[in-house]
Amino acid sequence: AVVKYLLCVVRLQHAGRYNDDFDDGEDIAEFDDNDFAEFEDVSEDPAVDVEKEPPPRAAPSSTPIEDEEDEATVENEDGQDEFEDADAQDQDMYSKYDNEEFEGHEKTNPSFKDTLIYREVPAHLQNSWESYYMEILMVTGLLAYIMNYIIGKNKNSRLAQAWFNSHRELLESNFALVGDDGTSKEATSTGKLNQENEHIYNLWCSGRVCCEGMLIQLKFLKRQDLLNVLARMMRPVCDQVQVKVTLNDEDMDTFVFAVGSRKAMARLQKEMQDLSEFCGDKPKSGAKYGIPESLSILSEMGEVTDGVMDSKMVHYLTSHADKIESIHFSDQFSGPKVMQEEGQPLKLPETKKTLLFTFNVPGMGNTSPKDMDSLLPLMNMVIYSIDKLKKLRLNREGKQKADRNRARVEENFLKQTHAQRQEAAQTRREEKKRAEKERIMNEEDPDRQRRLEEAAQRREQKKLEKKQMKMKQIKVKAM
Amino acid sequence: MDLSAKIIYKPPNTETNPTLEDPTPDYMNLLGMIFSMCGLMLKLKWCAWIAVYCSFISFANSRSSEDTKQMMSSFMLSISAVVMSYLQNPQPMSPPW
Numbered sequence: 001a002v003v004k005y006l007l008c009v010v011r012l013q014h015a016g017r018y019n020d021d022f023d024d025g026e027d028i029a030e031f032d033d034n035d036f037a038e039f040e041d042v043s044e045d046p047a048v049d050v051e052k053e054p055p056p057r058a059a060p061s062s063t064p065i066e067d068e069e070d071e072a073t074v075e076n077e078d079g080q081d082e083f084e085d086a087d088a089q090d091q092d093m094y095s096k097y098d099n100e101e102f103e104g105h106e107k108t109n110p111s112f113k114d115t116l117i118y119r120e121v122p123a124h125l126q127n128s129w130e131s132y133y134m135e136i137l138m139v140t141g142l143l144a145y146i147m148n149y150i151i152g153k154n155k156n157s158r159l160a161q162a163w164f165n166s167h168r169e170l171l172e173s174n175f176a177l178v179g180d181d182g183t184s185k186e187a188t189s190t191g192k193l194n195q196e197n198e199h200i201y202n203l204w205c206s207g208r209v210c211c212e213g214m215l216i217q218l219k220f221l222k223r224q225d226l227l228n229v230l231a232r233m234m235r236p237v238c239d240q241v242q243v244k245v246t247l248n249d250e251d252m253d254t255f256v257f258a259v260g261s262r263k264a265m266a267r268l269q270k271e272m273q274d275l276s277e278f279c280g281d282k283p284k285s286g287a288k289y290g291i292p293e294s295l296s297i298l299s300e301m302g303e304v305t306d307g308v309m310d311s312k313m314v315h316y317l318t319s320h321a322d323k324i325e326s327i328h329f330s331d332q333f334s335g336p337k338v339m340q341e342e343g344q345p346l347k348l349p350e351t352k353k354t355l356l357f358t359f360n361v362p363g364m365g366n367t368s369p370k371d372m373d374s375l376l377p378l379m380n381m382v383i384y385s386i387d388k389l390k391k392l393r394l395n396r397e398g399k400q401k402a403d404r405n406r407a408r409v410e411e412n413f414l415k416q417t418h419a420q421r422q423e424a425a426q427t428r429r430e431e432k433k434r435a436e437k438e439r440i441m442n443e444e445d446p447d448r449q450r451r452l453e454e455a456a457q458r459r460e461q462k463k464l465e466k467k468q469m470k471m472k473q474i475k476v477k478a479m
Numbered sequence: 480m481d482l483s484a485k486i487i488y489k490p491p492n493t494e495t496n497p498t499l500e501d502p503t504p505d506y507m508n509l510l511g512m513i514f515s516m517c518g519l520m521l522k523l524k525w526c527a528w529i530a531v532y533c534s535f536i537s538f539a540n541s542r543s544s545e546d547t548k549q550m551m552s553s554f555m556l557s558i559s560a561v562v563m564s565y566l567q568n569p570q571p572m573s574p575p576w
Contacts, residue, residue, distance in 0.1 A: 122570070134572040138528045142535065149539050197542055225539045 145226045152223030153198050160201045160218050162369030164193050166376055176207025198224040210251050210390040217242040239361035243382050247353040252331055252389050254402045257308055258298040260326030265296045274332040277409050290314045292321045303398045316381040325358040348413055507537035511553050518560040524572045527564045530557035
């Protein structure tokens, strides 16, 4: 019976697949053995059912194809589909058959077609790179950063070289030493720019009268950093060339002066130690002295402005006003104000006679190497200023005023730090006493010890007497 | 043009005020290390990727006098954080939206 059952199943499957042969199949059934005759009626129902099965099975199988956007997985789903189809088909037929064959058998729920669950394959097991799109984005970002680094670095390097090529002749004719990176103990002229960073280049020139030396810093934009490039798209900034000339004491008279763009002047007056102390007035407009309105002047006294603003200087400033950020001459230059945590510093900061020039490179970031030639006249102005200041001397009145200013500043400073200096003096005195006592204690010879002790006692007595005298004097004066 | 003046060699750059120097490379280095540690300990892929970016930015902004060993170590740490996160969990990163 089992064999007949199996054979029948095979026939039914065969019948279900080839609908063309369906009629033939029926005919064959009629002419078959009596063994199979009993299955004749039964064969129709499952056959009909089988016919019905493929179309509804086809319907759900098509929808998953539509649902799945991922083309690569359609094949898998289809394969699974077919598999599940065949399985379900068999099971269905078997259950139907069981119902007919066996009595008392519970009818199993044949709703397989409703509860087909299509499991999603985990993304990392799928053979597709598309699911890793975030990683690809990240790597692309990194590659973009590296590309920008290389391009930016090269651009900065080309700009620096272009600047140096156009200025080399002028510098070499004026200075004996051009380019020294400070690595060797003696002064050696390397004749090259010193690269501090991917965006900062230094050049030290020395060996000229009227000045100690000149440090030129090419402060380019950070073209090598992509973040900086993006930030600059929001807020455009310029490349800058900063020239700092340090002078010997005899090369400059005592005054403080600055000229530059209005914004720069306002900022410098707040930031710079010497400008805030000596140039208290608000920046004056440059129009009074024949230079463009966009420039303003900070000066210690009017005489200084008159002295600096001669016709040639005015000519320089007028023709290159757009490139000048700030020009700062000072004999009390000590850099920007230093914020100290423990209150005021005990000593006045060290000052040096300095000329500080800051120039903007034209192009507002989009500079080309050709723009560097336009900075050459500004370097001429620097050299001219150095020579001029050597000759510029204040008259007697001006000098007196300048000296008074400096004395005033020093006095203010001393007043502010009075309390602290007192404390420091006190501690120093105590230290001295302690050191002396120790010396006496350490002395081996008892005689010498006694003598030293007596000497210390005598000194203390003298001090007390002096103090008493002073007090008496003050009292007398008060009276 | 009178070259009778004395020649002085350039004073070392250490004279420049350290507070004026750009703190970006140091901050980025520190951030990079923090993100790598987070990525390694908490198995967060995006932390590790950000660490790689931080170490690149720190390298781009670094001064030439700075130690290359420091740069290399931070770079290697961030790369190892990325590799470890993917070995532990090969699933692709999911966007936060």
